[in-house]
Amino acid sequence: MDNKTLTGKIYDIQGFSVQDGPGIRTTVFLKGCPLRCPWCHSPESQRFETELNWMDIRCIGVDECGKCLDVCPHGCITRGPATQNAAGEAITYPVVDKTKCDECGLCAKACKATALYMCGKDTTIDEVMRRIKHDRPFFENSGGGVTVSGGECLSQPEFTIELLRQCHELGIHTAVDTTGFVQWNVIEKALPYTSLFLYDLKCMDSALHKQVIGVPNELILENARKIAEAGGKLWIRIPTMPMFNESEEAYRVVGEFLTPIKDAVVMVQLLPYHKMGVSKYARLLRKQQVFVAEPPSEELMNARKTQLEAMGFPVRVH
Ligand code: SF4
Ligand code: SF4
Incomplete structure (x- = not known):
């Protein structure tokens, strides 16, 4: 090589x-x-292995964006419960079921905020x-x-x-x-x-x-x-x-x-x-x-x- x-x-x-x-x-x-x-x-x-990582602070929420929910071919990503972000604002984050994930990276590619990103x-x-x-x-x-x-x-x-x-x-x-x-x-x-x-x-x-x-x-x-x-x-x-x-x-x-x-x-x-x-x-x-x-x-x-x-x-x- x-x-x-x-x-x-x-x-x-x-x-x-x-x-x-x-x-x-x-x-x-x-x-x-x-x-x-x-x-x-x-x-x-x-x-x-390369693996999917997540940083909530970067996510703008599924109501504002939600692109990751649409792209996952295995249906790993769903709406989470309503919550608050670090600034105290109402937000709903996506939730990833890692047991079904094959680390394909499509959600990370779709996430322009890099809240979802591939490590490795x-x-x-x-x-x-x-x-x-x-x-x-x-x-x-x-x-x-x-x-x-x-x-x-x-x-x-x-x-x-x-x-x-x-x-x-x-x-x-x-x-x-x-x-x-x-x-x-x-x-x-x-x-x-x-x-x-x-x-x-x-x-x-x-x-x-x-x-x-x-x-x-x-x-x-x-x-x-x-x-x-x-x-x-x-x-x-x-x-x-x-x-x-x-x-x-x-x-x-x-x-x-x-x-x-x-x-x-x-x-x-x-x-x-x-x-x-x-x-x-x-x-x-x-x-x-x-x-x-x-x-x-x-x-x-x-x-x-x-x-x-x-x-x-x-x-x-x-
Ligand atoms: S890496 Fe692929 S399989 Fe895993 S949650 Fe993202 S889109 Fe779904
Ligand atoms: S694509 Fe990224 S910013 Fe948009 S909801 Fe999913 S994790 Fe959040």
Whole structure:
């Protein structure tokens, strides 16, 4: 496959990102993830398929418009109950029965307000590289680059590795944002073109990891060790979750795991849980349990930062 036919299933490309590695970056978000973190901030990334999403705030109502009701070939869309919009005005929204939907996208095409929209687009390497080349001056002035993220971007290995290779060839700093739950042979192929791995460590207890996230952690820990041994650089990210991994003991075990590979660890970033992703679940039009809790306090986050710094790691919160 060449640049014009090799595609990745992409759900967003964000420029001016300062959260996904050093400097100003362009982050390419790929769809699909083998993990199911209950606190996931991008639930639209979880499934590998393109899917219909919904944002009520954009809808002008079925009485004003109603185009989506007319086009669905399976009769999935009906009038909902009368309600109020965010401004307190009377409105009737459409209701989508996702159990009958085959994601054909006709309603999204008909919805000029983009209240209904498809998430996930097959995008060629050429298309992504055009965007990256456009953003390139911002990388050069800030020490930034390109981050390939997800979902789990290495679940689309051919596309991700080719994208990294082309960026690397242009001298652009590349970061891979990964869960680490990937076969080693894929990481090994990505390594020569990856300046930095943004690497999540969520829980050191494999049974608990499996119970909460759906997969065990042995592969993730093994891959972190192998990346370090192979000379790769790790920017460790710890999403810090109430009642899961926030304890002093949990952080002690993380620190002990990282100590033998300290030379490879350029940063440990602590990411306190926040509720900002919760509203996204309603957009998915499917029943999915949402995890909601109180965020960890600033005091707790600073204590965990100090704890890891005392073990010799560079640490930042957020
Ligand atoms: S995407 Fe689903 S709801 Fe929309 S028109 Fe197609 S089948 Fe109907
Ligand atoms: S087509 Fe879009 S704006 Fe019109 S009623 Fe349907 S969802 Fe709302």
